[in-house]
Amino acid sequence: MWTQAELTSQLCALGIRHGDSLLVISSLRSLGEIGCGASGVLSALLEAVGPGGNLLFPAFTLSNVIAPPEIGAEMSFADERLASALMTTFEAELTPVDTHLVGILPEIARRHPDAHRSRHPLYSFVALGDDAEFFVRSAPHHYPFGSESPLAKLFQKDGSVILLGTDYSTNIALHLAEIWARVPYTRRSQTYRSSAQRTCEMIGAPGCRAGFARLEPLMANSRLQRNGTVAAAKCRLFAMRMAISLATAYLEGEPSGLLCRNPECQRCVAARKLCGSDNSQSNELQ
Numbered sequence: 001m002w003t004q005a006e007l008t009s010q011l012c013a014l015g016i017r018h019g020d021s022l023l024v025i026s027s028l029r030s031l032g033e034i035g036c037g038a039s040g041v042l043s044a045l046l047e048a049v050g051p052g053g054n055l056l057f058p059a060f061t062l063s064n065v066i067a068p069p070e071i072g073a074e075m076s077f078a079d080e081r082l083a084s085a086l087m088t089t090f091e092a093e094l095t096p097v098d099t100h101l102v103g104i105l106p107e108i109a110r111r112h113p114d115a116h117r118s119r120h121p122l123y124s125f126v127a128l129g130d131d132a133e134f135f136v137r138s139a140p141h142h143y144p145f146g147s148e149s150p151l152a153k154l155f156q157k158d159g160s161v162i163l164l165g166t167d168y169s170t171n172i173a174l175h176l177a178e179i180w181a182r183v184p185y186t187r188r189s190q191t192y193r194s195s196a197q198r199t200c201e202m203i204g205a206p207g208c209r210a211g212f213a214r215l216e217p218l219m220a221n222s223r224l225q226r227n228g229t230v231a232a233a234k235c236r237l238f239a240m241r242m243a244i245s246l247a248t249a250y251l252e253g254e255p256s257g258l259l260c261r262n263p264e265c266q267r268c269v270a271a272r273k274l275c276g277s278d279n280s281q282s283n284e285l286q
C-alpha cells in the first residue's frame, strides 16, 4: 500500500518538476493497491507539479458517436463558431468522462472544484492549475488534436507527457505530430449526435494508435524518455516538444510509419492506401 507522499516522491524521481505542465494518460488499475485512493493519486500529481504547475487530462465523451471515423469523405468545414457551441458550458461541466476510454483519473480531475474543461463534444480535455483556462480555451471543433488544441498548447508551454501505467497505444499526443506532418490520412470525418439531437460532422478525427509503439525505440535511443515506476505502474515521461519533433520528422520520412500492421484494421488499411504504401508488403513484414 502506497501513501500519497510516497507517490509524490516517486513522480518527482521520475523527473516531474515544480512548474511543469503535464498531460497525464493513466491507468489507475496498473498502480496496484494504493492506500490513498484515486483522489490521492490526483493530489500526488498536483503536489509534484506544485504551485504554478498544470495538469491536463483527456476527458473524452464518445457515447454520442454515430459513425466511426471515415477517411476520404468530401465535405466542407462547418462554421467553427457553430461547432464550438455544440457543447455548452453546462455540458462541459456536468457530462461525465467516458472512463472506459481514458480511465477514472480524468473523471476525478473533472470533479475538482478548480477544473476547467474544453468544450469539444467528443474530444474534450480537463485542466487544473494556474494556466488551466489557457489550455482549454478556444479548443477547435475540427482537428481536435491539431493547432490551437490543448495538445498544441502543451507544446507551446513546453510541457511534458506521462504515460502512467499505460503503453504507447494510449499516447494521444502523437496525433498532433500526424497533423503537423500533414500525413494524408488525417482528414477523417466523424458523425455524432449533439445534445440538441442534431447530426453533426467533425473533420480530423483521430485514428488507430496501435502502431504508435513503433516510436518508442526511437524515443529510447534518443534518450528523450525517462522510464520509472510509480507504485506498481511502469511509467514513461517525455517532453512534448521533443516527442512531437521526433515524431513529425519520422512521419515526414515515412507517412505510414505510425499505422498498425494488423490486416483486419480497416482504418489503417485505408490510411496506408492514401499514403501510397503497399498493404500486402507491410503485412509480410509483421
Ligand SMILES: [Zn+2]
Residues within 6 Å of the ligand: 208, 209, 210, 211, 259, 260, 261, 262, 265, 267, 268, 269
Ligand atoms: Zn490500426
